[in-house]
Amino acid sequence: MTTIYDSIIIGASAAGISAAIYLKRQGLNFLIITKDIGGEMALSGIVENYPGFPKTTGLELAQKFEEHLKSYGIEPIFDEVIQLKKEDKFFEVITKSENKYNSKTIVVATGSTPKKLNIPGEINFFHKGVSYCSVCDMPLFKGKTVAIIGGGNSALEAGIMASNICKKGYIINKNPSFKGDKILIEEVLKKPNIEIIYNALTQEIFGDSVVKGLRYLDKTTNEIKELNVDGIFIHIGLKPNTEFIPNEWEIKNEFGEIIVNKFCETNLPGLFAAGDVTDFPHKQIGVAVGQGISAGLGVVNYLNKNK
């Protein structure tokens, strides 16, 4: 007979692990299926904003979370979910290694991946001046000069942040205008220490042991230009890991993020989502933890009310 689990958590970074701790403590019969432990968190550099840990690294924090999981004897299944189905009352989870699992509820906590420029230097200087998270890393560049690459709200917000924290900031926009909120654009344009460079395609990041600058193509003049900066923030979008969720369920927004309410419920009963994979704007470890816990306790309530 097929086991029908109470829940299957997909993903084992901050949100998935938090949900798992709560489900285990409630005595539920569940699985975690994940590609890795720690996801994007494990790739973060210095972390100074997860409350309780004044200064750590993403990797250390991921290890602490893993230790917490193991303290409950929880062993994830290392596999990739490639398809989710709903059959009558139960979900079916299909993995890359061709296993199938059935469950009454699902917690999607697969995170999202920042989009890359795919230019020379980008990977080499990651954590050596290159960052995909301004909220996390801008404070490391206090009084220094940074470049922000992008043209949407995240880039604009990073620009405002840089104006308050850094000596000087450039926003490098490949287009002739911004596509973000008007109010944010106006605010950025008012900042005396923020310079906007339009029609600029970033081509290369250079440095020695750390970032020293970048080169971009000025599309107006067709010249290659150079900027000396200490930090480079790349804000050209996030790719949520939600390909395995059928579009016809209509629980994803235009960016592929899963739309959740404040209880981390989706519009599909029994399906919960938490962390960076959701439409929640703040992609932060502490927020993912709170959402993971909410999703876990949401699963408990759902099971109590649907027996």
Next chain:
Amino acid sequence: MTTIYDSIIIGASAAGISAAIYLKRQGLNFLIITKDIGGEMALSGIVENYPGFPKTTGLELAQKFEEHLKSYGIEPIFDEVIQLKKEDKFFEVITKSENKYNSKTIVVATGSTPKKLNIPGEINFFHKGVSYCSVCDMPLFKGKTVAIIGGGNSALEAGIMASNICKKGYIINKNPSFKGDKILIEEVLKKPNIEIIYNALTQEIFGDSVVKGLRYLDKTTNEIKELNVDGIFIHIGLKPNTEFIPNEWEIKNEFGEIIVNKFCETNLPGLFAAGDVTDFPHKQIGVAVGQGISAGLGVVNYLNKNK
């Protein structure tokens, strides 16, 4: 000239400290006004469900949070807020020691206090078998016998939890019926290891170094009866610390909790709330952290858009 702060955070437990860390990192000019550090968290016993800390105590965790705050050089003002006003664009915060502060935004993170039975033994056996948080502490009573005191949803949920975790659970209800959700009542009534005692007024908690049991008045027979239990969970309501918020702002629910959306915004622009003081059902440290961060980043966005 009066300083107008970017923000004033009221309270310095999990939510307030999390908000403060984020505001500081964004270079904002803000205050924390609080009665104490750690609030209810500091009074919690063993904590095994704040991700990253497999096993700690509420007090230790409160100290870690305080250390985190101090690593940023943030010094709270120890005072009690007794009144909030909104004058034109700014908030005015009035304290017990008759100080007044002005701010563009407010983060309310004053927590809530579990209601007490006020019976002999209740205070003496707190953390020695008496708990006000089933989600936190029920797992400590695995395979044991517990009593749950209350008649609403929290007591019913604790009963279902006990049925999964403990050998035996009693629910002691002072009324002849439950006032919780019908579906939860039905679920509890189905549990073979949960016994309901109606019309029962708990009178005394007894034990030696730990709880051994309780005595209650059976209102039907007018007899004093005794139950031997290892743990006692008191779920007779929470009192959110929101007296200083004017009722005419209409941001509180019937229980006095502050109603927030998923971004921790209230209906009053510029006023945010986070943690146990909100209408969010899960009163958990990790959830308060996530909400504190959301409120902090919400303040940043609000200030960017309202200059």
